Amino acid sequence: MKFAKIAQKLALWTGSPSTFLGAIILILLWGFSGPIFGFNDTWQLVINTSTTIITFLMVFLIQNTQNRDTDILHLKVDELLRVTKEAQNAMLGLEALDLKELEALRKHYRSLGEGQTISIDGTVVQEKGKQDLNKC
Known part of the structure; x- marks a missing residue:
């Protein structure tokens, strides 16, 4: 300490x-x-x-x-x-996951957000075709 x-x-x-x-x-x-x-x-x-x-x-x-x-x-x-x-x-327990599990989870969350644009206030403004989030 x-x-x-x-x-x-x-x-x-x-x-x-x-x-x-x-x-x-x-x-x-x-x-x-x-x-x-x-x-x-x-x-x-x-x-x-x-x-x-x-x-x-x-x-x-x-x-x-x-x-x-x-x-x-x-x-x-x-x-x-x-x-x-x-x-x-x-x-809350993500620290216990290994790299492969974290990558799978990251892909899952990317797929949830694909095709959506969010305004500053957090509302979905429009849905687009799929976009590549790796370019962000």
């Missing part, structure tokens, strides 16, 4: 404009220090190593944040499905 709190705070901090500005300033300082160090290999190694380490750590931070956001989104959609009378409650 501590990792989740730390990761969330780090994600907020690293995504802030002030952190971005700080990174730009550090890169400029590094660039301006080039003539002082004669643009040698060690000078280049500092920025290469630093950016590699930061990138490596950020991958895990971003993945953690994305997993958390996905879980939250799933819970919200599950709640909407649960309280909607017309919804199929079987949709």
Whole structure:
């Protein structure tokens, strides 16, 4: 649980404009220090190593944040499905399906919507001939 709190705070901090500005300033300082160090290999190694380490750590931070956001989104959609009378409650367990089952379900829902155009208010405006939803 501590990792989740730390990761969330780090994600907020690293995504802030002030952190971005700080990174730009550090890169400029590094660039301006080039003539002082004669643009040698060690000078280049500092920025290469630093950016590699930061990138490596950020991958895990971003993945953690994305997993958390996905879980939250799933819970919200599950709640909407649960309280909607017309919804199929079987949709609440889609995470347990394998890729073939998900693709079959996706094809089923595509076929339900084929040939219909929906207005902004959600009403069916007109029915057309079959259209290829893969082009959407």
